[in-house]
Amino acid sequence: MSKQKDFVKFENVDKSYDGKVLVVKNLQLDIAEGEFITMLGPSGSGKTTCLMMLAGFETPTNGEIYLGGKAISSIPPHKRGIGMVFQNYALFPHMTVYENLAFPLRVRKIPKDEADKKIDKALSMVSLQGFASRMPGQLSGGQQQRVAVARSLVFDPQLVLMDEPLGALDKNLRESMQYEIKHIHESIGVTVVYVTHDQSEALTMSNRIAVFNDGKVQQLSSPDELYEKPVNSFVAEFIGENNTFNGEVSDISDGKCKVKLANAEIIANPISVKSKGDRTKVSLRPERALINPKDKMDNIHNGKIEEVIYHGDHTRVRINLLGNPEFILKVPNSSANLDIKLGNEIKIGWNSQDARALDPK
Amino acid sequence: MSSETKQILTTDGIPLEVSLKKAERKNKIKAFLLVAPLLFFLIITYVFPIGDMLLRSVDDKMVTQMLPKTFKAMENWDGQELPEEEVFAAFHEDFLKLVEEKREGKLSTQLNYTKNGFKSIIKKLRRASKKFEEGNYKEQIMSVHKRWADVEYWRAIKRRAPEVTNQKYLKAMDMYTNEEGKIVSVEEDRRIHRVLWLRTLEIAFFVTVFCFLMAYPIAHLLATLPMKYSNLLMICVLLPFWTSLLVRTASWMILLQQQGVVNDFFVGIGLVADDNRPEMMYNKTGSYVAMTQILLPFMVLPLYSVMKTISPSLMRAGKSLGGTPFIAFWKVYFPLTIPGIGAGCLLVFILAIGYYITPALVGGASGTLISNQIAFHMKSTLDWSFASAMGLMLLSGVLVIYWLYNKIVGIDNIKLG
Numbered sequence: 196m197s198k199q200k201d202f203v204k205f206e207n208v209d210k211s212y213d214g215k216v217l218v219v220k221n222l223q224l225d226i227a228e229g230e231f232i233t234m235l236g237p238s239g240s241g242k243t244t245c246l247m248m249l250a251g252f253e254t255p256t257n258g259e260i261y262l263g264g265k266a267i268s269s270i271p272p273h274k275r276g277i278g279m280v281f282q283n284y285a286l287f288p289h290m291t292v293y294e295n296l297a298f299p300l301r302v303r304k305i306p307k308d309e310a311d312k313k314i315d316k317a318l319s320m321v322s323l324q325g326f327a328s329r330m331p332g333q334l335s336g337g338q339q340q341r342v343a344v345a346r347s348l349v350f351d352p353q354l355v356l357m358d359e360p361l362g363a364l365d366k367n368l369r370e371s372m373q374y375e376i377k378h379i380h381e382s383i384g385v386t387v388v389y390v391t392h393d394q395s396e397a398l399t400m401s402n403r404i405a406v407f408n409d410g411k412v413q414q415l416s417s418p419d420e421l422y423e424k425p426v427n428s429f430v431a432e433f434i435g436e437n438n439t440f441n442g443e444v445s446d447i448s449d450g451k452c453k454v455k456l457a458n459a460e461i462i463a464n465p466i467s468v469k470s471k472g473d474r475t476k477v478s479l480r481p482e483r484a485l486i487n488p489k490d491k492m493d494n495i496h497n498g499k500i501e502e503v504i505y506h507g508d509h510t511r512v513r514i515n516l517l518g519n520p521e522f523i524l525k526v527p528n529s530s531a532n533l534d535i536k537l538g539n540e541i542k543i544g545w546n547s548q549d550a551r552a553l554d555p556k
Numbered sequence: 557m558s559s560e561t562k563q564i565l566t567t568d569g570i571p572l573e574v575s576l577k578k579a580e581r582k583n584k585i586k587a588f589l590l591v592a593p594l595l596f597f598l599i600i601t602y603v604f605p606i607g608d609m610l611l612r613s614v615d616d617k618m619v620t621q622m623l624p625k626t627f628k629a630m631e632n633w634d635g636q637e638l639p640e641e642e643v644f645a646a647f648h649e650d651f652l653k654l655v656e657e658k659r660e661g662k663l664s665t666q667l668n669y670t671k672n673g674f675k676s677i678i679k680k681l682r683r684a685s686k687k688f689e690e691g692n693y694k695e696q697i698m699s700v701h702k703r704w705a706d707v708e709y710w711r712a713i714k715r716r717a718p719e720v721t722n723q724k725y726l727k728a729m730d731m732y733t734n735e736e737g738k739i740v741s742v743e744e745d746r747r748i749h750r751v752l753w754l755r756t757l758e759i760a761f762f763v764t765v766f767c768f769l770m771a772y773p774i775a776h777l778l779a780t781l782p783m784k785y786s787n788l789l790m791i792c793v794l795l796p797f798w799t800s801l802l803v804r805t806a807s808w809m810i811l812l813q814q815q816g817v818v819n820d821f822f823v824g825i826g827l828v829a830d831d832n833r834p835e836m837m838y839n840k841t842g843s844y845v846a847m848t849q850i851l852l853p854f855m856v857l858p859l860y861s862v863m864k865t866i867s868p869s870l871m872r873a874g875k876s877l878g879g880t881p882f883i884a885f886w887k888v889y890f891p892l893t894i895p896g897i898g899a900g901c902l903l904v905f906i907l908a909i910g911y912y913i914t915p916a917l918v919g920g921a922s923g924t925l926i927s928n929q930i931a932f933h934m935k936s937t938l939d940w941s942f943a944s945a946m947g948l949m950l951l952s953g954v955l956v957i958y959w960l961y962n963k964i965v966g967i968d969n970i971k972l973g
Contacts (some may be wrong), residue, residue, distance in 0.1 A: 271875075287870060288892070299879075302880075302883055350878065
């Protein structure tokens with residue numbers, strides 16, 4: 196059976212709560228079958244609203260959502276057959292783990308022995324065998340979250356929605372749950388739409404990430420592309436760390452452009468600038484700039500070290516460079532031979548390919 | 557020495573337990589002193605009056621103390637035939653003393669409770685006793701009125717000999733101890749209390765049901781509406797609390813009377829004929845309507861406080877897992893509101909069975925409750941011990957309901973707010 200490329204399809208979807216402000220603006224989004232897609236964005240960017248429209252708890256103000264080729268706007272939530280994991284788990288506190296998992300099977304009138312098999316399977320998937328008779332209140336946060344995941348999968352839905360499911364867990368647990376959810380997704384091949392504001396979560400787990408801001412998808416691409424090749428300055432700044440220079444394009448030719456800063460000029464890769472005189476924001480990842488580069492690089496400038504912060508595996512160095520006092524460098528701790536001391540003047544170089552001249556925002 | 561029995565010592569050699577007690581003693585004293593004023597207040601205003609009420613309801617010392625010699629002389633009387641001369645002599649002596657202290661009226665009232673007809677013959681006896689000669693009191697007293705020669709009346713006097721009595725409780729159940737000492741019911745046409753008890757339970761039950769049916773959606777709205785609307789609604793719910801009970805009841809009288817607003821409206825829309833306006837007041841309907849409205853907040857508030865804590869994502873989870881809205885409500889939402897339902901129903905029911913002013917004003921003859929009977933005996937007949945007995949029966953009824961609730965639902969499964 197071939198996988199559908201537009202298993203879930205948002206077509207021109209608008210959403211407004213008060214008739215004055217659009218929370219989601221003209222959303223176009225295709226999600227392929229079996230894909231793990233993450234909606235990433237700051238709070239208020241419309242990502243949860245999109246999820247709620249897909250689940251059926253909100254109706255689109257305009258446009259249509261398709262699931263498996265069928266328009267679903269007029270189908271109530273309980274008939275959509277979509278599994279959902281909620282932010283605060285939403286386990287039924289008066290039912291045992293078993294009864295929680297049995298709920299979706301009972302309402303579907305699945306015979307008891309078959310249901311028991313499914314529940315066993317779901318519990319073993321999240322390694323919670325033997326917890327069936329516990330009440331949710333007797334479980335730890337991580338265990339509750341696993342029950343919630345198991346419950347959303349127990350009735351074999353084709354699509355599972357997860358609304359910031361790991362937000363309430365501590366850092367270590369969150370990381371191990373990320374891998375666990377990723378592995379479950381890989382082993383059963385269900386389509387997952389995941390909402391989070393945590394970029395590392397999104398980068399770790401997803402096949403593709405949709406970065407939301409201001410009700411719009413800013414960029415939809417794979418995690419590495421998103422990080423390496425952000426298409427606008429919002430994405431560049433939202434994902435990972437970023438050094439920026441504000442300036443004006445003074446020359447543009449051969450896939451390179453010169454950007455005039457306050458008192459210097461740098462060479463950059465023109466992404467969203469078209470012609471001479473455009474305002475631009477040049478974005479450069481910290482790990483792309485090198486100290487005392489041995490290779491030939493087309494940007495080499497001097498800066499003064501303002502701050503050195505030890506981070507274990509690497510050291511963060513804050514440098515005042517070309518009028519930007521917040522220029523950050525990450526130096527691996529293996530390169531201890533470099534002369535990194537507070538107040539030193541050092542040479543910093545980078546390739547113009549990595550300095551992306553984006554919109555000025 | 558095993559590790560369990562070994563005493564743990566602090567660094568300066570005092571056993572840990574002793575040291576801990578010492579350290580906490582100060583806090584305990586402080587805590588007690590903080591609650592002490594409330595404790596004394598409760599003892600004085602709550603425990604003491606209830607204890608007093610209990611004593612008063614079984615207390616029958618008054619007659620015992622008024623006729624000490626008579627009862628002593630009666631000890632050996634079997635009650636079959638008229639008592640001997642010595643009983644009459646003792647009675648005469650007691651009676652003279654009472655006349656001297658001007659307390660014979662009280663005696664006649666008391667004895668009249670036991671048997672009708674004492675009032676007039678005691679009055680006659682007082683007048684006649686001034687001319688009594690010494691000796692042969694039996695003849696003289698019997699000649700005052702023929703009832704004094706009736707053994708029934710002497711038996712009635714003897715029945716008042718014990719210092720404690722259950723007569724008030726029996727009377728509240730329309731029963732009494734007859735001449736043979738058996739507990740029997742009064743004649744059918746004189747039974748008033750049983751009807752009142754049943755009616756009290758019935759009205760309290762239905763008022764609780766009505767309150768529940770109305771309060772559940774209101775509380776749900778309150779808990780789920782956006783803040784600005786829910787605040788307004790909350791004020792509407794609480795508004796009755798800030799208005800005098802009397803004013804609210806009076807306004808129901810204006811609304812419900814035959815020429816009142818509600819009837820006018822019914823006639824206006826053609827529901828009833830103008831010359832056939834239904835009576836909605838001075839009967840049960842009036843009690844139902846007014847009490848439901850007045851007790852509604854007591855149901856809304858516990859329900860609201862429970863519903864407020866139920867996350868809306870639970871209902872969503874129920875629906876997303878495939879439950880229809882009804883199943884999601886019935887299997888998920890409703891079970892979680894049970895603590896609020898229990899608290900609200902218990903509160904409303906208990907308040908309703910003791911309700912007084914509203915049924916007194918709008919209930920008429922068929923809508924009054926047992927509490928109105930209690931008030932009647934407190935204020936009009938001044939039979940406080942009877943009122944106390946009924947009050948205590950009401951109290952024990954409430955305790956029984958509380959106990960039943962605890963058995964069935966569990967009292968820790970209750971949430972008042």
